[in-house]
Amino acid sequence: MEISKEQLSLVNERIAQLLRADSFYGHRLRQRGVDGVASAEDFRRLPFSEKKDLRDAYPLGLMSVPEEKIVRIHSSSGTTGKPVIIPYTAKDVEDWAIQFARCYEMAGVTRRDRVQITPGYGLWTAGIGFQAGCERLGAMAVPMGPGNTEKQLQMMMDMESTVLCATSSYALLLAEAIEARGIKDRIHLRKGVIGSERWSEKMRRSIEEKLGIEAYDIYGLTEIYGPGIGISCDAHDGIHYWDDYIYLEIIDPQTGENLPDGEWGEIVITTLRKEGAPLIRFRTHDLSRILPGDCPCGSRFPRIDTIQGRTDDMVKIKGVNLFPSQIEEILRTFPEVSSEYQIHISHLEGKDTMRLYVETNGSVDFLDLAKRIAERVKSRIGFTPLVKVVEIGVLPRSEKKTKRVIDTRYQ
Amino acid sequence: MEISKEQLSLVNERIAQLLRADSFYGHRLRQRGVDGVASAEDFRRLPFSEKKDLRDAYPLGLMSVPEEKIVRIHSSSGTTGKPVIIPYTAKDVEDWAIQFARCYEMAGVTRRDRVQITPGYGLWTAGIGFQAGCERLGAMAVPMGPGNTEKQLQMMMDMESTVLCATSSYALLLAEAIEARGIKDRIHLRKGVIGSERWSEKMRRSIEEKLGIEAYDIYGLTEIYGPGIGISCDAHDGIHYWDDYIYLEIIDPQTGENLPDGEWGEIVITTLRKEGAPLIRFRTHDLSRILPGDCPCGSRFPRIDTIQGRTDDMVKIKGVNLFPSQIEEILRTFPEVSSEYQIHISHLEGKDTMRLYVETNGSVDFLDLAKRIAERVKSRIGFTPLVKVVEIGVLPRSEKKTKRVIDTRYQ
Numbered sequence: 001m002e003i004s005k006e007q008l009s010l011v012n013e014r015i016a017q018l019l020r021a022d023s024f025y026g027h028r029l030r031q032r033g034v035d036g037v038a039s040a041e042d043f044r045r046l047p048f049s050e051k052k053d054l055r056d057a058y059p060l061g062l063m064s065v066p067e068e069k070i071v072r073i074h075s076s077s078g079t080t081g082k083p084v085i086i087p088y089t090a091k092d093v094e095d096w097a098i099q100f101a102r103c104y105e106m107a108g109v110t111r112r113d114r115v116q117i118t119p120g121y122g123l124w125t126a127g128i129g130f131q132a133g134c135e136r137l138g139a140m141a142v143p144m145g146p147g148n149t150e151k152q153l154q155m156m157m158d159m160e161s162t163v164l165c166a167t168s169s170y171a172l173l174l175a176e177a178i179e180a181r182g183i184k185d186r187i188h189l190r191k192g193v194i195g196s197e198r199w200s201e202k203m204r205r206s207i208e209e210k211l212g213i214e215a216y217d218i219y220g221l222t223e224i225y226g227p228g229i230g231i232s233c234d235a236h237d238g239i240h241y242w243d244d245y246i247y248l249e250i251i252d253p254q255t256g257e258n259l260p261d262g263e264w265g266e267i268v269i270t271t272l273r274k275e276g277a278p279l280i281r282f283r284t285h286d287l288s289r290i291l292p293g294d295c296p297c298g299s300r301f302p303r304i305d306t307i308q309g310r311t312d313d314m315v316k317i318k319g320v321n322l323f324p325s326q327i328e329e330i331l332r333t334f335p336e337v338s339s340e341y342q343i344h345i346s347h348l349e350g351k352d353t354m355r356l357y358v359e360t361n362g363s364v365d366f367l368d369l370a371k372r373i374a375e376r377v378k379s380r381i382g383f384t385p386l387v388k389v390v391e392i393g394v395l396p397r398s399e400k401k402t403k404r405v406i407d408t409r410y411q
Numbered sequence: 412m413e414i415s416k417e418q419l420s421l422v423n424e425r426i427a428q429l430l431r432a433d434s435f436y437g438h439r440l441r442q443r444g445v446d447g448v449a450s451a452e453d454f455r456r457l458p459f460s461e462k463k464d465l466r467d468a469y470p471l472g473l474m475s476v477p478e479e480k481i482v483r484i485h486s487s488s489g490t491t492g493k494p495v496i497i498p499y500t501a502k503d504v505e506d507w508a509i510q511f512a513r514c515y516e517m518a519g520v521t522r523r524d525r526v527q528i529t530p531g532y533g534l535w536t537a538g539i540g541f542q543a544g545c546e547r548l549g550a551m552a553v554p555m556g557p558g559n560t561e562k563q564l565q566m567m568m569d570m571e572s573t574v575l576c577a578t579s580s581y582a583l584l585l586a587e588a589i590e591a592r593g594i595k596d597r598i599h600l601r602k603g604v605i606g607s608e609r610w611s612e613k614m615r616r617s618i619e620e621k622l623g624i625e626a627y628d629i630y631g632l633t634e635i636y637g638p639g640i641g642i643s644c645d646a647h648d649g650i651h652y653w654d655d656y657i658y659l660e661i662i663d664p665q666t667g668e669n670l671p672d673g674e675w676g677e678i679v680i681t682t683l684r685k686e687g688a689p690l691i692r693f694r695t696h697d698l699s700r701i702l703p704g705d706c707p708c709g710s711r712f713p714r715i716d717t718i719q720g721r722t723d724d725m726v727k728i729k730g731v732n733l734f735p736s737q738i739e740e741i742l743r744t745f746p747e748v749s750s751e752y753q754i755h756i757s758h759l760e761g762k763d764t765m766r767l768y769v770e771t772n773g774s775v776d777f778l779d780l781a782k783r784i785a786e787r788v789k790s791r792i793g794f795t796p797l798v799k800v801v802e803i804g805v806l807p808r809s810e811k812k813t814k815r816v817i818d819t820r821y822q
Contacts, residue, residue, distance in 0.1 A: 059569045068522040071546040073553055073570070085570075090546065111479040121532030121539070122556035128532075128539070135482040135501065142484055145533035158470045159484070159496075 001261055001290050001302055003040050007247045010272035011043065011280075012036045018278060021064040024057040025049070025280055044258060048268065048281045054084040054223060062277040063087045070276055075123040076222040083123075086223060087276040093132070095273055099242050100133025100228035106240065106299070107191055107216040107231060109163055111138040115193075116161035118170055120146045125226025130165045130193070133228055139163070146170070149177050160188040164213065168199035169402040172339070175210035176397070189213045195220065195227045197402070198307050200328040203339035217306060221284060224269055230304070238291040238303035245273055248304065249281070250290055253311045261290040266311050267304065285311045287323070315407055317345055317352045318383045324404045327356065330376050336364050337373075340395040340402075347409040354385040359392045412672055412701050412713055414451050418658045421683035422454065422691075423447045429689060432475040435468040436460070436691055455669060459679065459692045465495040465634060473688040474498045481687055486534040487633040494534075497634060498687040504543070506684055510653050511544025511639035517651065517710070518602055518627040518642060520574050522549040526604075527572035529581055531557040536637025541576045541604070544639055550574070557581070560588050571599040579610035579618065580813040583750070586621035587808070600624045606631065606638045608813070609718050611739040614750035628717060632695060635680055641715070649702040649714035656684055659715065660692070661700055664722045672701040677722050678715065696722045698734070726818060728756055728763045729794045735815045738767065741787050747775050748784075751806040751813075758820040765796040770803045 003011070015036055018025045028047060029035075037043045054062060062085070063070060070087040088096075109115065115134045119126030127145055134141040142159050144152055152174060155161065164171060171194050178184055189211050194204075195218035208215050219239050220227035230241030241248055246269050250259045253266040267284045287310060291303040308325045315322050324343060331337055338359040345354050356377070360369060370387040378384045396402070414422070426447055429436045439458060440446075448454045465473060473496070474481060481498040499507075520526065526545045530537030538556055545552040553570050555563055563585060566572065575582060582605050589595055600622050605615075606629035619626050630650050631638035641652030652659055657680050661670045664677040678695045698721060702714040719736045726733050735754060742748055749770040756765050767788070771780060781798040789795040807813070 067551065068549065070551045071549060072542070073551065087551070090549070093546065120556075122554050128542075128554070131483070131539075135504065138479065138482060138501070140478065140481045140484065140498070143533050143539070145531075 001243075001248070003043050003247055004243075007243070007272060008037060008039075008043065011247070011270060014270075014272070014274075014278045014280070017275070018064055018280070023064045023277075024053060024061045025064065025278065029280075046281050048256065048283050049279060050283050051084065051223075051285075054282075055082045057084075058082045059085050060087065064278055065089060065275050073123070074125045074222055074226065084223060089275040092225070092274055092276050095245065096129060096225040096228060097132040097136040099225065099245055100129055101136040102242060103216075103218055103228050103231040104133055104137045104139065104163075104193065106233050107163075107193055108214075108234070109134075109137065109139055109191060109193070113139040113162045113191070114142055114159055115139050115163040115165060116142045116144055116152070116156055116159070118144050118146055118152060118164070118166045118174075119227075125220070125222045129220075129226040129228050134165075149174065153177060153181070153183065156189070157183065157186045162188055163191045163193060164189050164211065165193045167197055168194050168203055168207065169197065169398045171207045171211070171215070172203060173397045175207050176393075179210050184210075184212065187212065192216065193218050193231070198309055198325065200325075200332065200339055201306075202328070202332045206339045219304075219307065221269075221286075223279060223282060223284075224271055225274070229269075230301075232306075233295060233297040233299060235295055235297045237295065238305050239288075239307075240295065240297075240299050240301040240303050243302055246271055248290075248302075250288065250304075251283075253285075253287075259289075261292045264289045264305075264308070287311060313405065315343075315345060315405060317354055320382050322381060326381060327377070330373070330380055331358060333376070334358075334369070334373060336360050336369060337389075338392050340397070341404065342395055343405045345405070345407040345409055352409065354383070355388060356385045357388045357390060357395060359395055360389055361392050412654075412659070414454050414658055415654075418654070418683060419448060419450075419454065422658070422681060425681075425683070425685075425689040425691070428686070429475055429691070434475045434688075435464060435472045436475065436689065440691075457681075457692050459667065459694050460690060461694050462495065462634075462696075465693075466493045468495075469493045470496050471498065475689055476500060476686050484534070485536045485633055485637065495634060500686040503636070503685055503687050506656065507540060507636040507639060508543040508547040510636065510656055511540055512547040513653065514627075514629055514639050514642040515544055515548045515550065515574075515604065517644050518574075518604055519625075519645070520545075520548060520550055520602060520604070524550040524573045524602070525553055525570055526550050526574040526576060527553045527555055527563070527567055527570070529555050529557055529563060529575070529577045529585075530638075536631070536633045540631075540637040540639050545576075560585065564588060564592070564594065567600070568594065568597045573599055574602045574604060575600050575622065575624065576604045578608055579605050579614055580608065580809040582618045582622070582626070583614060584808045586618050587804075590621050595621075595623065598623065603627065604629050604642070609720055609736070611736070611743065611750055612717075613739070613743045617750045630715075630718065632680075632697075634690060634693060634695075635682055636685070641712075643717075644706060644708040644710060646706055646708045648706065649716050650699075650718075651706065651708075651710050651712040651714050654713055657682055659701075659713075661715075662694075664696075664698075670700075672703045675700045675716075675719065698722060724816065726754075726756060726816060728765055731793050733792060737792060738788070741784070741791055742769060744787070745769075745780070745784060747771050747780060748800075749803050751808070752815065753806055754816045756816070756818040756820055763820065765794070766799060767796045768799045768801060768806060770806055771800055772803050 072088045075083045117130045121127035192213045192215035217232040219230040230239045249268040250265040259265045267286045287308045288304040342357040366389040483499045486494045528541045532538035603624040603626040628643040630641040641650045660679040661676040670676040678697045698719045699715040720734045753768040777800040
């Protein structure tokens, strides 16, 4: 999607701001002699930035305004190496809440709703973003934070919560807990705002059915405000994003070339209004595509497709590139398996082996099901996995992000 | 302290609001035929309310505005029985932040400070209150949330945090961790905003010394916004409270009579501006007194003395009323013991026994110290405890509130 005049003008504001700052982007732009962008071609010549650049700027090398203007930091979890620290001005905090309130509106949440918030607070961007957006909209926040499923269910019943905010893994865990306790008729949920990880269509349906809700897919990254920069609508065909706050490109992850609308590639984001830590052409490693055409919901905001994974999720096995989403697509065609699965990749006796764990209930022939899944993977992807069928509930559920691929080849 | 005209007029606003509401206070006021207060005598005839009343109103019986105006709930922890749920309007949330920002200002915190926030988020009122006040002031919030001492210390060093917000127990735990690791010269703290539990003068001094900070004592209750309705000043002689937001009385906990300024009794609070859940003459069970006279700091806000305990902390042993603060007062006179102690009360062979555990370093004669402490307790309080002296670090440190009295007589 071509960058608009308004977007270019905001990018120039950001560049002017960054050139004044003693920050990572300030140095880089000065080094390259960039003093503005007059056209889309100019824009595409701006250098990409990477998570690694942000990490190297630890702790405050991204801060692009005088410190007195900063009111808050957030930080990525730092599970892999040093964390990234993102400083926010008061305006950034407000802009984030405006975008998040828009997300709730798109999901049909109103001032009459009671919104149970289960993501975590603190350095992570989740909980406080869900809460600020909810309060800005004027709905009632029930700020639970993560974990303590018993207390979550108790409050869900007592407060008659109507909206659940959660990761897909935790939404599924709560859904299964409600089913197991037989308390679905005491639950008043009608909507789910679900985010922070990739989830399959099958998992979404399972969550919707068990909780009796309509689920919306919210998008965002700690580096770019946090969750709330986009969400799916009632048409459930892709994610609208707020192009007055971000400019979004899709590039070929190998060559870095921009791809035409409709083609799959890596999401690259430039923040148009962020003050504390603007990002220029930040490579997200999330895989999606621009959805061309108008959305039946009538929103003028452009759409990307559901995130299909991350460029770094890709595993190469027996010479074939594999994304977990391809396995999901195949499992979706088997109504007898649950939405949970795990892929284990190991190197045994000189060759790569993939074991695929899937769940089913007890009424099917496990061996026959395993054989049929293995055949379908072979025919669609090109190699035969070892399929292990287990009882429903055997695979681990997580309160945060569920690990789908366990690759022990290089350990 | 007599109620002022402005305060009476705000109380009348609240009464008018409550009379329109289908809430606990609305019912009670209608039942008593109260339609306003014309004088201080009228005010003193208003019925008290108790934590139990608030609990009985679970879940939303305190809500005193139409639900569309509520943007958030908070809840007390509910360790004893049902929790209390307090609904907040957008204005309540803002009023709380205004009061909290005033607390930081009184502690000398500025826009240039970096404020490490260690209390918890979610239903509890702590974390988000500390953060909102900090952001409103314009300082930089480093929102850690509770626990994970290693990460706390790492961020404290890397972010060069200048202000620590914590419970006194957790502040002491961090102080001792810094001392044990020998990293004090890498810590940039200059102020501590410490709250949510009673702490002794000795504990405050120990925290200040080990962290190299000046510590301020912040006051508040979940039922009444949360922490932030008052704080100590540079004079460190009592706690200023915001009498434009609350009217505070001191009563005799037995008779319910108002006590003159300067006399010790129970704090009773009436909220003057709260919309979501106004409280009328709420008995806090916190023990303090109005400090008469002007404060050398020059602030016009009135003062209460440091909280000395809770009316329900009082234990009766061998016919004598005992408050843990009395033991603290005595231990303060022994420079060789640390600020930590525990009181165990049991009933053995037909009589009450009190064992008092105190900590010291290895260089003193334990038996002699125990004997001297026991004698001083006997002479000041009237009975002889069994004193056990242990090494420093033996008594448990807590990340939240430290339990001081363990009474096993009625178990």
